[in-house]
Amino acid sequence: MNIHLRLVGVLPRCHGAVQIQGRIAMSPVAASFGAIRGFDTFRLSTTTSPATRQRSGIRWQPAIGEQPGLSLRRAASSSTAKSSLSSNSAPSGKTIPGTKSETSASPTLARAPRLAFPEHLVIYHAGTGKTTFLACLKLTTIFVFVFFGLIVTPSYLAAREPVQKTAAVALCAVVPFIYVAYTTTPFVTAIHLSLPPFARTSAEMLKRFVANVPPTTRLDIQSMSLIGKPRTSSTTVADLRPSNKRFGMVNYERDTKALNKGRKWWRFRAVGKFNVQKGNEGNVKTGWVWQEISKSIAKKAEKKP
Structure with a gap:
């Protein structure tokens, strides 16, 4: 059984306030390991208190397939280790200014070619x-x-x-x-x-x-x-x-x-x-x-x- 959540509001922990509205689907097993399908992984604010979540503007609306008693706290705590790919992208697919996409490979140090002989x-x-x-x-x-x-x-x-x-x-x-x-x-x-x-x-x-x-x-x-x-x-x-x-x-x-002309006499x-x-x-x-x-x-x- 999958859990479908609807996210409406702003995501305050991203690089800039981004208006997001969409649906996240995850299975109970995947939720226990922090894996979220649909929007990949968010820096969820569900680990905070209800009052803080209410002030931040995040509202979770259960849709269909909700399983009673399932807590999102564990999934949210594990998802804070990674940044969302969708949260850094605009709806048109362009990267938002001031953000850095995680899909880009981290730059590696270019190794100098080994030379066969010394200088x-x-x-x-x-x-x-x-x-x-x-x-x-x-x-x-x-x-x-x-x-x-x-x-x-x-x-x-x-x-x-x-x-x-x-x-x-x-x-x-x-x-x-x-x-x-x-x-x-x-x-x-x-x-x-x-x-x-x-x-x-x-x-x-x-x-x-x-x-x-x-x-x-x-x-x-x-x-x-x-x-x-x-x-x-x-x-x-x-x-x-x-x-x-x-x-x-x-x-x-x-x-x-x-x-020898430029040398001192004692050299x-x-x-x-x-x-x-x-x-x-x-x-x-x-x-x-x-x-x-x-x-x-x-x-x-x-x-x-």
Whole structure:
């Protein structure tokens, strides 16, 4: 058996006073769970006292099929959790200004697409073992220089030792220091490539980008200073050119005259000579990118007169 109720008046708990007149049909079982057919679910004011309902203008008129003793209090209390779709709509089907229809899906946070590669891609790495050994060698050379140059040599001079012995001790301090500084300064520990957003989406897009890499693509070349501190030199693909200096220890170079003009006198000079050893690109999965870039640099150098 269904219960038919006629609702006449205004609905004060909606967003604005809306004139509503209609019929609600619900079964006793559905009423116990707060399910109402016809007008879906209202924010019913039947949970309030009769005097309050009378002041609000709500009047319930039983029509047919009323079941004696059935209370609407339980149905009204459960229906307050949801807003009525009909109460937010005008008779013509248009949404009343200032109201929000519940049928519209709640906005969900748009997830950013996952990128296959980072913005700064490692395309070359000399290896952790080589890098650690070189840093320890630099520090050891500094200690040797301090010991023989600032402690042993002055003591030989104070003792008035022969000049040959004093000169030999001084050379023990200077020669290792100069040799290590000369041979290890160009050593490159890592190279990072700056990728545009489209080249980071997949491996196929990365291959297309590397096949025709723009000359303005930035490369961050990392080396080590005299004390073993990492140094990053930002350059472009167009600025690099092949070289063969320092007995083959320098295979790439760039022009640093403009950079050194703007530096203070007490700062280190910009690194312009690099030693990128072949085979070390195999230490990273994307080492093939550096191979393609190095080929592109060599081809551009051949075209130049």
